Each structure stands twice: as C-alpha cells, then as structure tokens.
Amino acid sequence: MAGGIAARERPGARPPIYGFGEKRNAPDLPGGVAVQIPKNLCPLLFRKPIAAVGPTDSSAPLPPPLRGTNSGAFTRRTIAARWPRIAGRVIADNDFPDPINARIQALRDALPDGSIRRLRDDEAPDAALWGEYVAPHLGKTWLEVPWFFGETYFYRRLLEATGYFRAGAGRQADPFTDQKEQGLAHTEARIEALAQRRSRAREEGDETRSVLTRLLRSALWGNQADLSMWTADEEGPGHRHSEQAEEHLLVDDTPAALAQLEGRDRPARVDVWADNAGFELVSDLALVDGLLAAEAVGQVTVHLKAHPTFVSDATVDDVHATLATLADADEAAVRALVGRLRRALAAGRLRLRDGWVWTSPLRARELPAPVRAEMARADLLISKGDANYRRLLGDRQWAFTTPFAEASAPLPVPVLALRTHKSEVAAGLSAAQVDRLDDEEPDWAVNGEWGVMQFAPADASPEAMRPSPAA
Numbered sequence: 001m002a003g004g005i006a007a008r009e010r011p012g013a014r015p016p017i018y019g020f021g022e023k024r025n026a027p028d029l030p031g032g033v034a035v036q037i038p039k040n041l042c043p044l045l046f047r048k049p050i051a052a053v054g055p056t057d058s059s060a061p062l063p064p065p066l067r068g069t070n071s072g073a074f075t076r077r078t079i080a081a082r083w084p085r086i087a088g089r090v091i092a093d094n095d096f097p098d099p100i101n102a103r104i105q106a107l108r109d110a111l112p113d114g115s116i117r118r119l120r121d122d123e124a125p126d127a128a129l130w131g132e133y134v135a136p137h138l139g140k141t142w143l144e145v146p147w148f149f150g151e152t153y154f155y156r157r158l159l160e161a162t163g164y165f166r167a168g169a170g171r172q173a174d175p176f177t178d179q180k181e182q183g184l185a186h187t188e189a190r191i192e193a194l195a196q197r198r199s200r201a202r203e204e205g206d207e208t209r210s211v212l213t214r215l216l217r218s219a220l221w222g223n224q225a226d227l228s229m230w231t232a233d234e235e236g237p238g239h240r241h242s243e244q245a246e247e248h249l250l251v252d253d254t255p256a257a258l259a260q261l262e263g264r265d266r267p268a269r270v271d272v273w274a275d276n277a278g279f280e281l282v283s284d285l286a287l288v289d290g291l292l293a294a295e296a297v298g299q300v301t302v303h304l305k306a307h308p309t310f311v312s313d314a315t316v317d318d319v320h321a322t323l324a325t326l327a328d329a330d331e332a333a334v335r336a337l338v339g340r341l342r343r344a345l346a347a348g349r350l351r352l353r354d355g356w357v358w359t360s361p362l363r364a365r366e367l368p369a370p371v372r373a374e375m376a377r378a379d380l381l382i383s384k385g386d387a388n389y390r391r392l393l394g395d396r397q398w399a400f401t402t403p404f405a406e407a408s409a410p411l412p413v414p415v416l417a418l419r420t421h422k423s424e425v426a427a428g429l430s431a432a433q434v435d436r437l438d439d440e441e442p443d444w445a446v447n448g449e450w451g452v453m454q455f456a457p458a459d460a461s462p463e464a465m466r467p468s469p470a471a
C-alpha cells in the first residue's frame with residue numbers, strides 16, 4: 001500500500017497538515033512532500049531546549065518519565081526484546097534488498113545498549129524536527145533515554161533504515177502493510193456485527209446517548225487489537241462476553257464526556273486522536289458514524305500519523321485503504337457504513353488530518369501553540385489507545401491513584417481518553433483497584449485486558465495554550 005503521490009489524489013485526498021508546517025505534494029522531492037515551516041513557528045521549534053524550571057505553578061515537580069533502566073520490567077523487555085522482534089518481522093514481511101535489510105539488522109543489533117545518534121535521513125521532511133528532538137539525548141543508551149522518546153525514535157529509525165523518505169525500494173513503502181492487512185482480514189465477523197448494529201440504530205432512529213455509549217465502548221475495546229503487541233496470527237486479549245468487558249472497565253467517565261456535546265447553541269466539533277489501523281480503526285469509524293448521526297455533532301476531525309509507526313498506527317492512507325476494502329464487503333451494512341463515511345468526507349463533516357506532531361516524541365505538555373490552537377477549536381477530544389494516553393500523561397511514573405485530570409496535561413479542550421492498559425503508566429484508579437489487580441493479575445498493567453474511559457475538563461488557563469517548560 002504505497003502512500004505515494006498518486007495516493008494523495010484519492011477522494012478526500014490528504015489535507016495539509018498543521019502543527020509544524022504545511023505539507024505539500026512535491027513530486028521532485030524524495031518522499032514526494034515538502035514541509036514549509038511557518039516563520040512564526042521557527043523560533044519556537046528551534047529554541048534550545050530550556051532547562052526544566054519546574055511546573056509553572058507551585059505544584060510539586062512532575063514525576064520522572066519511564067525509562068528502560070528504572071521502570072518496570074515491561075519497558076526494558078520492550079526495548080531489549082519486543083523492538084528487535086518487530087524489526088526482525090519487518091525484514092521477514094518485506095522483500096527489501098540486502099542493503100535495506102542490513103540497515104534494519106544494524107538497528108536491531110544496537111538494541112538495547114547502543115547509543116542514540118542523529119538521524120541519517122537529511123532528505124526527509126521531518127529531518128530538522130528530529131535534529132532538535134535527538135539533541136538532548138545524543139550518546140545516551142536506548143535504556144537511559146525516556147521511554148516515550150526511545151519508542152517514537154525507534155520507529156523513526158526503522159523508516160530511516162527502510163528508506164521511506166528517500167528514492168529507492170523503500171520509498172513510501174509501509175513496512176507494516178502485511179501485518180495491517182492481516183489484522184483487518186481476521187476481523188470480518190466483528191466488523192459485520194458492528195456495521196449491522198449501526199444500521200439497526202439508524203433504522204430505529206436510535207441515535208441517543210446509549211448508542212454513543214455503546215460505540216465508545218466498542219472503540220475502547222477495539223484498542224485491544226494492537227499489532228505491536230500481538231501479531232495478526234497471535235491470540236491477543238479479548239473478553240468472553242459483555243459482562244466480563246464491563247468488569248474490566250475500571251473507570252467510566254462517558255456521561256461527563258457526552259455532556260460536553262449537549263445543550264449547545266451550535267453543533268459540536270469532536271476531534272479524535274486515532275490509534276491503530278485494522279479493527280480498531282473500523283470501530284473508530286463506526287463511532288464517527290454514530291457521532292455524525294447525532295444532531296448534536298456537526299463535524300468530526302480525525303488526527304492520524306504522518307507516516308507508519310508503532311506497527312499498526314493508522315495513517316490517512318490507511319483510512320482510505322480500509323474504506324476501499326470494506327466497500328467490497330459482502331455484508332450490505334458494511335457497504336452502507338462506508339457510503340455514509342465517504343459522503344461525510346465529501347461534505348467536510350468528516351475531516352482527516354495528519355501531522356508530524358503525532359509521530360514526534362513530544363508529550364502533551366510540550367505540544368506547540370499552533371497544535372493547541374487547533375485543539376481549542378474542538379468541543380471534545382477523544383484520545384484513543386495506550387501511546388496517546390502515555391503522551392497525555394507525559395509517560396511519567398505517576399502514582400496510579402493520582403487524579404486523571406491532574407496527571408493528564410492541561411489542554412484547551414475537554415478530553416476523553418479511551419485506553420486499554422498496555423504500559424506501566426496509569427492514573428485515576430482507586431487504591432483498592434490497584435491492590436486487587438496486583439494481587440489477582442500481576443501483569444494487568446500491560447496485558448490489554450483492562451481499560452479506562454477517563455475524562456478531564458478543558459483547562460481555561462493561558463498555560464493550556466502554550467507548551468510548558470516543565471514538560
């Protein structure tokens with residue numbers, strides 16, 4: 001599924017990104033795109049990282065970030081075992097020429113004790129951005145750097161190795177295509193059931209809060225389909241029945257989130273930080289369909305990744321490829337869902353946005369002002385998945401009983417985080433829940449069997465409109 005120039009001519013062709021610059025088609029350049037960094041943004045982007053001065057208010061300093069050296073076994077296992085396995089799978093799943101495979105193998109060999117180095121990808125549109133991100137970590141080992149930086153950097157190094165942004169066999173070739181396509185193929189029955197429920201709700205004119213509540217739940221548990229954790233042919237987490245799913249929902253703030261969409265004098269705008277392609281993306285698109293059917297919602301903007309990352313994270317091309325696949329489904333309800341979504345795209349009620357910021361190591365407290373200004377235009381932000389949750393919480397070692405609204409970054413938009421637990425970052429849980437889970441299921445924090453739907457209100461302070469020096 002090459003995301004080449006031609007792919008951008010598809011219906012709903014890739015809109016310009018925001019955040020760090022406007023991406024434009026540039027066939028003459030490797031990767032086919034160029035990004036102009038707006039002048040007003042340069043000082044912000046290229047200011048030297050300032051020493052952390054502590055939070056702007058008098059609150060206690062933020063907890064330290066997770067690292068491979070000083071956090072739970074999962075972070076170290078991810079760096080030392082999971083990432084090398086993921087890189088090995090890229091070699092096995094693709095038919096890259098030897099020089100590319102040699103570069104991928106060199107990356108594998110550097111894990112976990114190798115040092116962080118500058119990217120060797122000068123033609124890439126995001127090269128200057130990564131020059132800034134990497135600078136504070138040069139020479140440190142993969143285990144020593146903050147885990148969130150290390151993980152986003154690992155996947156960016158993988159694209160350096162495959163030559164995603166340069167002329168040659170790897171140009172604009174998604175190295176995870178096989179996994180993504182297999183991930184979707186094994187979920188046909190679940191996709192049909194989801195689409196049929198959508199058709200029944202529309203026929204019954206039932207676009208009420210209960211429908212949205214059910215769609216939010218299916219979007220949450222859709223996050224269990226995570227190809228960086230369980231490959232398409234492995235048995236991932238799942239619940240035997242809806243009662244077990246309810247038992248495994250540790251926090252449900254749905255009512256507070258849906259209340260943001262009611263009683264308004266104009267239709268609401270809902271933004272979604274998307275996560276994985278495959279079944280999770282289909283569950284997110286079904287949620288979008290439900291939101292747009294609700295009179296209270298006028299527009300949904302889905303924020304996607306600018307390039308392949310975290311194995312299954314979705315790009316704009318993945319959305320179009322998924323719609324194209326489902327358009328050929330045997331089940332009429334699936335085809336009807338695709339038709340509604342494509343009409344919403346054409347009408348501008350559904351917008352797809354991608355941005356370098358969502359493949360960057362920036363945590364939510366570090367998000368630049370233009371990204372915040374864009375988020376402030378939404379009435380509710382739905383954040384999907386574990387990595388976005390980690391971005392919200394700065395991937396820091398919060399006490400799991402810290403109130404979610406305190407641990408999550410102050411943002412100018414109400415946030416509903418739908419996340420299955422797949423890393424050792426958490427907040428908003430009760431001490432009783434943590435004690436019980438530690439006793440009964442020691443790997444509960446990372447096995448994907450437990451989830452939360454957590455809400456934080458918009459932060460109306462000026463701090464929410466600019467990055468925090470203490471991020």
Ligand SMILES: O=P(O)(O)OC[C@@]1(O)O[C@H](CO)[C@@H](O)[C@@H]1O
Binds near residue numbers: 228
């Ligand atoms: O964001 P997602 O797809 O829900 O999960 C991302 C993930 O697979 O990658 C990290 C570990 O490698 C964790 O954040 C999580 O396990």
